[in-house]
Amino acid sequence: MKVIGNELQIKGIVASIDRDNIDTDQIIPTEYLKSIKKFGFEDYLFDGWRYLDDGKLGISKNERKINHEFVLNQEPFTQANILLTRDNFGCGSSREHAVWALRDFGIRVVIASSFGDIFYNNCFKNGVLPVKLSKDQIEEIFKAEVGEMSVSLDSKKIEFNNTYQYEFEVEDNLLERIVLGLDDVDMTLKYKNDIKLFEELRKKEKPWIYADE
Amino acid sequence: MPNTLYDKLWNEHHIKTLDSGESLIYIDRQYLHEVTSPQAFEGLSKKGLLPWRLGANIATPDHNVPTERGDSFTVENISDDISKIQVVELDKNCNKFGIKQFDITSANQGIVHVIGPELGYTLPGMTIVCGDSHTSTHGAFGCLAMGIGTSEVEHVLATQTLKVSKLLNMKVIFEGTPQRGVSSKDIVLFLIGEIGTAGGNGHAIEFSGSYIESISMEARMTICNMAIEAGAKVGLIATDSTTIDYVKEHSPLSVDDLALAQKHWNNLFSDKEAIFDKEIVIDISQIKPQVTWGTSPEMVVDYDAGLPKLSMQTEANKKNIELAKNYMGIKEGEKLTDLEFDRVFIGSCTNSRIEDLREAASVIKGRIVSEKITEAIVVPGSGMVKAQAEAEGLDKIFKDAGFIWRDPGCSMCLGMNPDQLKPYERCASTSNRNFEGRQGNLGRTHLMSPVMAAYTAINGVIGDLS
Numbered sequence: 001m002k003v004i005g006n007e008l009q010i011k012g013i014v015a016s017i018d019r020d021n022i023d024t025d026q027i028i029p030t031e032y033l034k035s036i037k038k039f040g041f042e043d044y045l046f047d048g049w050r051y052l053d054d055g056k057l058g059i060s061k062n063e064r065k066i067n068h069e070f071v072l073n074q075e076p077f078t079q080a081n082i083l084l085t086r087d088n089f090g091c092g093s094s095r096e097h098a099v100w101a102l103r104d105f106g107i108r109v110v111i112a113s114s115f116g117d118i119f120y121n122n123c124f125k126n127g128v129l130p131v132k133l134s135k136d137q138i139e140e141i142f143k144a145e146v147g148e149m150s151v152s153l154d155s156k157k158i159e160f161n162n163t164y165q166y167e168f169e170v171e172d173n174l175l176e177r178i179v180l181g182l183d184d185v186d187m188t189l190k191y192k193n194d195i196k197l198f199e200e201l202r203k204k205e206k207p208w209i210y211a212d213e
Numbered sequence: 214m215p216n217t218l219y220d221k222l223w224n225e226h227h228i229k230t231l232d233s234g235e236s237l238i239y240i241d242r243q244y245l246h247e248v249t250s251p252q253a254f255e256g257l258s259k260k261g262l263l264p265w266r267l268g269a270n271i272a273t274p275d276h277n278v279p280t281e282r283g284d285s286f287t288v289e290n291i292s293d294d295i296s297k298i299q300v301v302e303l304d305k306n307c308n309k310f311g312i313k314q315f316d317i318t319s320a321n322q323g324i325v326h327v328i329g330p331e332l333g334y335t336l337p338g339m340t341i342v343c344g345d346s347h348t349s350t351h352g353a354f355g356c357l358a359m360g361i362g363t364s365e366v367e368h369v370l371a372t373q374t375l376k377v378s379k380l381l382n383m384k385v386i387f388e389g390t391p392q393r394g395v396s397s398k399d400i401v402l403f404l405i406g407e408i409g410t411a412g413g414n415g416h417a418i419e420f421s422g423s424y425i426e427s428i429s430m431e432a433r434m435t436i437c438n439m440a441i442e443a444g445a446k447v448g449l450i451a452t453d454s455t456t457i458d459y460v461k462e463h464s465p466l467s468v469d470d471l472a473l474a475q476k477h478w479n480n481l482f483s484d485k486e487a488i489f490d491k492e493i494v495i496d497i498s499q500i501k502p503q504v505t506w507g508t509s510p511e512m513v514v515d516y517d518a519g520l521p522k523l524s525m526q527t528e529a530n531k532k533n534i535e536l537a538k539n540y541m542g543i544k545e546g547e548k549l550t551d552l553e554f555d556r557v558f559i560g561s562c563t564n565s566r567i568e569d570l571r572e573a574a575s576v577i578k579g580r581i582v583s584e585k586i587t588e589a590i591v592v593p594g595s596g597m598v599k600a601q602a603e604a605e606g607l608d609k610i611f612k613d614a615g616f617i618w619r620d621p622g623c624s625m626c627l628g629m630n631p632d633q634l635k636p637y638e639r640c641a642s643t644s645n646r647n648f649e650g651r652q653g654n655l656g657r658t659h660l661m662s663p664v665m666a667a668y669t670a671i672n673g674v675i676g677d678l679s
Contacts, residue, residue: 020533021410021509025648030629034277034295036251036302038363054636054654057295088411091444092646094346095249096362114411117446118346118360125364171378173233184364185260188372191229191237195374198228198239199266206477208470209241209339213268 008179010108010129011150014160015071015080016142017046022085023092024119028101030093032057041097042104046072072105082109082149084141089130090119099126109151111158113138124174127181131158131168140164153179215484217382218451219417222357222481226340228374237374241339244325245272245312245366247303248629249344253367254306264310265373271334272307272314274300275324276629280592280619288317296630323595323621326350326562330434331597333464337452337478342369347562347645349440352449353433354456355481357417359446380447381490383416384483387424389498394678396572397432398564398643398662400424401439402503404495406513413445416491419483420450424497430459431568438563439645442510451482504549504675505647505660507537512647516665516675517550540649541657542637549659549675556640557582557589557670558652559663560619561626564643565594569663570602574610576667576678582615585673590617590632592624616670628653641669 032044034057043061050072052065071077083102089112090098099122102110110123111131123130131151133141141164149160153175159165176182188195203210216224228237250272257264264270277296279286288304291297300317307314315321321328326347329335337355342348346360361375369375387400405412418440425433433450440448450456457478461471501515512534514520521534523545538545543552559565559573570593582589591611593599599621602608608618625632626644634640634656643666644651647658661675669675 018532019536021511023509023646023648025627025646025651029650029654030276030627033248033629034293034299036255036299038252038255048650048654088409088414088444091410092346092441092648094344094360094362096252096344096364099362114414116444117414118362122362122364125362171234173231173235176233184368184376185256185262185371188237188368188374188376191231192372194229195237195239195265195372199373202239206338206474208466208474209336210268211466211470213266 008154009150009152010081011148012081013076013079014082014084014146014149015077016084017071018086018142020087021091022089024090024095024098024116025092027090027098028095031055033095033097038100039104041101045101045105046070079106081106082111082151083107084111086138087113087135089115091116094118096122096125099123099128103128111138111141124177125184127178129153129170129178131170133166133168137166215486215488217483217487217489218355218419218449218481219357219380219382219447220487222338222340223379225338226357231376235376235378237376238340240342240369240373240375241269242334242341243270243366243369244329244341244343244348245270246276246325246343246345247274247299248276249363250306250366251299251302252363253344253370254310256367257370260371262371264312264370267311269373270312270370271329272303272312273322273325273328274303274317276623276627278317278622279631280622280624282620286317293631320596323598324562324565324623326438327565327594327598330354330430331463331595333460333466336460336464336474337456337481342375346441346446347438349446349448350434350438350562352437352440352447353430354460355449355452355478357447357449360441380417381415383413383418383445383491384489384493385418385420386422386492386494387420387497388422388494389424389496391424391497391500392679394502394664395500396662396664397428397435399500399503400497401436402505402510402513402660403500405439405443405510406503407495408443408493410442410509410511411444413440413443416445417447417449418443418445420448425450426453429568430455431566434566435563439510442645452478502662502665502678504665506541506543506549507534508540508647508649509537510645510647510660512537513660514549517548517677519548542639552639552674553585554641554669554673555587555638556634557586557666558592558625558640558642558644559590559666560592560594560624561644562594562623563645564663565592565598567598567601569643570598570607571605573663573667574607576664577614577616577671578610580614580671582670583673586670588617589615589670590619590625592619593621595621625652627651641666641675
């Protein structure tokens with residue numbers, strides 16, 4: 001699935017949420033996990049903070065009571081494609097819907113000082129780039145009042161306000177998956193024979209694992 | 214070279230190192246439920262693929278199911294149409310592909326992390342995955358078990374493997390004997406309070422020490438279950454005679470298979486000289502019953518302690534604490550023991566096993582639920598737990614006290630089925646997450662042990678268990 005496509009540069013508006021430990025229940029509440037689809041979660045992103053009423057799957061943004069205090073309801077952040085936050089973003093539930101909601105809203109980069117492990121993994125399957133910076137760097141960005149930011153995927157750098165520049169680390173293979181929109185299943189099935197050989201040996205050595213088959 | 218238990222499990226399941234530097238590891242077991250599987254099955258169908266190994270997969274609906282079902286309930290009786298679609302979809306997918314499912318009418322239906330071990334599908338030494346972060350529960354059996362996203366559920370269905378990088382090793386040693394009224398839930402909450410919800414990020418946590426050796430499989434599952442709340446997607450415990458006895462009782466394996474397997478299982482521990490990237494020792498004899506006050510599991514204190522004061526905080530902490538206190542409706546200077554509760558929930562994949570129900574029932578026996586409590590429910594984790602509890606007369610103890618005795622499911626752990634808090638209701642809950650809105654929009658969750666939840670039901674407030 002190609003979300004970011006072949007772009008190596010992401011430029012855009014940064015929305016910030018100044019909180020630690022934003023869990024995936026906040027990114028998208030459980031109610032919306034009732035969907036059996038992989039798309040269409042944009043109206044439910046940060047639902048509990050974005051609206052003043054209780055929503056249901058299928059009810060759109062236009063029918064809700066908007067919380068105008070929340071950043072994603074304020075201009076120009078309704079168009080934000082980069083999210084800045086603090087520590088341990090995406091902790092908690094494994095729901096990939098959290099990444100789908102960010103992606104569907106248009107968020108393509110999330111910057112935090114750390115991420116929940118499962119969320120971090122899920123990002124790369126859906127073209128969302130999680131960028132880890134130090135706590136001090138994050139603090140600087142919060143203070144700098146960033147307007148627009150540019151994130152370069154090939155040089156692994158973020159730049160803003162013409163003065164700030166930070167390098168970030170991300171494994172090349174993960175980045176490649178975002179840039180090329182590669183599918184893991186297709187890639188792994190190239191090793192079909194390795195898996196089969198491994199499995200046959202395992203069946204012989206540890207038959208109890210396959211006892212009911 | 215000496216290995217940790219995690220290293221051993223990793224090595225045993227390692228198929229190959231990929232050019233990318235990641236590894237392809239073999240998955241022995243995948244549990245499926247209705248919420249995180251439909252998109253995975255759809256992906257499989259779109260690619261024209263079939264599950265790699267049908268027998269590796271076990272499914273059951275748990276998140277969406279109503280817990281007031283009674284007899285002769287079928288999927289058609291689910292009144293929330295959207296929930297119904299999801300449960301029906303699981304039925305359809307399991308039928309279409311031929312995956313074994315304990316459906317909503319099955320006597321063995323239940324929370325996936327409760328039924329897996331009790332039906333003998335979780336065996337020591339396995340790699341186990343599920344599209345659910347509480348898959349870490351199965352690590353209690355010396356398994357490498359972890360929660361995964363839906364794309365990975367599809368990947369495992371299609372290839373029987375996972376493409377992952379190795380985690381770091383962390384060892385938590387619990388030494389000592391717990392005080393009266395302190396259970397495994399308190400111990401794991403205490404740990405989360407110590408290391409924080411990001412403390413285990415990037416690590417597999419092995420729990421060990423004399424305390425772990427002394428406790429039951431149910432208690433060990435509670436601890437591994439909440440490893441994810443300490444940031445670790447993998448929690449695990451070495452296999453010992455307690456593990457093997459449990460497996461022998463629950464597994465349908467033949468005597469020959471068991472004998473062969475046991476030789477292997479006896480090796481599922483960390484070598485003495487094994488090196489861990491992080492190590493923590495906790496003297497558990499000093500731990501009091503733990504109760505969360507905020508909106509993250511790390512916001513936890515001794516039940517009778519003062520709460521963090523805003524005036525004493527650094528600027529960075531202050532904001533998080535203030536937001537949490539406001540959400541929870543806790544005034545500055547108030548203690549947990551000052552709060553009046555509205556609801557009590559005993560259940561969830563953390564605390565809905567037979568031992569949990571026995572412990573709660575022992576507090577409740579002969580007493581009645583406080584008038585201040587508008588509803589107190591007990592939701593057994595599975596059909597099997599429910600039947601066992603009824604055979605022991607526990608249901609009668611709960612019902613006589615004024616509790617509602619429910620049918621198995623995730624229930625009020627998450628706001629996905631009819632069991633939800635109303636805005637601003639305060640709940641004493643044995644579940645695992647006190648996030649904002651987790652139990653229903655604007656609901657207020659306090660995590661605690663089954664014993665403390667039972668005490669709260671009787672008294673309307675938390676208090677001294679000794």
